[in-house]
Amino acid sequence: MTTVGGIAVTDAARTTLDLARSMPFEAAVVVLDAALHDGLLQRDVVEQRLFDIAGTRGSRHAARVVRFADGRSESVGESRSRVVLHELGLSPSALQLVIRRPDGSFVGRTDFAWEDRRVVGEFDGRIKYGRLLRPGQDPGDAVFEEKQREDAVRDEGWEVVRWTWSDLTVPGWIGERVRRAQERGSRHRS
Numbered sequence: 001m002t003t004v005g006g007i008a009v010t011d012a013a014r015t016t017l018d019l020a021r022s023m024p025f026e027a028a029v030v031v032l033d034a035a036l037h038d039g040l041l042q043r044d045v046v047e048q049r050l051f052d053i054a055g056t057r058g059s060r061h062a063a064r065v066v067r068f069a070d071g072r073s074e075s076v077g078e079s080r081s082r083v084v085l086h087e088l089g090l091s092p093s094a095l096q097l098v099i100r101r102p103d104g105s106f107v108g109r110t111d112f113a114w115e116d117r118r119v120v121g122e123f124d125g126r127i128k129y130g131r132l133l134r135p136g137q138d139p140g141d142a143v144f145e146e147k148q149r150e151d152a153v154r155d156e157g158w159e160v161v162r163w164t165w166s167d168l169t170v171p172g173w174i175g176e177r178v179r180r181a182q183e184r185g186s187r188h189r190s
Contacts, residue, residue, distance in 0.1 A: 013049040020065040021058030028065040033079040036071030077123040088175040108149045118185040119159045159185040
């Protein structure tokens with residue numbers, strides 16, 4: 001327990017575990033990913049606190065959520081995408097993979113990667129072209145910069161797959177695109 005404004009409340013670890021016990025898997029992953037990403041929780045702490053709820057209703061579900069959660073997911077869309085990819089049997093080998101040129105210079109960072117197939121995946125929410133613009137930056141400039149970054153990633157021999165919020169409602173479509181990109185990536189490596 002902790003106190004907020006003079007009122008006793010459960011702490012972040014207990015609150016997220018209680019949510020993980022009672023929410024659907026995807027929603028619970030989103031909550032726990034965000035708490036880990038924002039530094040509200042440390043993985044070892046939440047794993048240890050699983051013992052506090054052992055044997056209670058939903059505790060196994062919460063343990064599954066904790067095992068799956070990853071603070072490297074930087075948005076709700078990335079967390080939901082990870083769940084979809086996992087359910088399709090397409091879990092990425094890396095999150096937030098940094099792509100570099102042979103000279104070591106930075107090309108970009110990608111949301112998801114299947115390194116053995118030379119494929120990267122990007123979840124595109126509108127936020128990066130709106131609220132997260134740099135001061136004075138036009139949305140068209142942000143789109144152009146993103147296109148240049150994607151071209152540079154492709155120039156380093158990576159296939160790129162993108163999807164949006166609406167695509168998350170049709171998981172099979174994402175799976176199809178990732179699989180096709182993996183086939184192309186494997187051919188490039190041969």
